[in-house]
Amino acid sequence: MTDHPLDALAATIAARKTADPASSYTAKLFAKGRNKIAQKVGEEAAELVIAACAEPEKIVPESADLLYHMLVLWADAGISPDAVWAELAARTGTSGLAEKAKRPKD
Numbered sequence: 001m002t003d004h005p006l007d008a009l010a011a012t013i014a015a016r017k018t019a020d021p022a023s024s025y026t027a028k029l030f031a032k033g034r035n036k037i038a039q040k041v042g043e044e045a046a047e048l049v050i051a052a053c054a055e056p057e058k059i060v061p062e063s064a065d066l067l068y069h070m071l072v073l074w075a076d077a078g079i080s081p082d083a084v085w086a087e088l089a090a091r092t093g094t095s096g097l098a099e100k101a102k103r104p105k106d
Contacts, residue, residue: 006067006071006081009067010080016030017030029069030072034076037069037072037076040069041066044065048062
């Protein structure tokens with residue numbers, strides 16, 4: 001881990017996995033399960049989209065909410081932020097169009 005705020009937040013989230021849901025919002029999310037966590041990610045993403053379109057002053061706080069809920073989802077799925085950072089690093093220098101073309105077609 002680095003001194004990056006997202007890494008520090010990820011460590012805090014991991015530590016709260018076993019906390020009492022009555023005293024920790026993060027623990028409460030873990031207790032409700034991955035479907036609820038994923039739902040919260042979707043809600044926060046929608047709120048960010050709304051902010052971007054109609055309330056730009058809310059983009060920063062809504063972005064922070066989305067990042068937090070994404071980190072909770074990663075922790076629940078056993079994915080470390082380092083795995084995501086490595087994926088981003090692997091894409092560095094690759095055209096977004098070229099990277100997308102390499103993905104399997106649905």
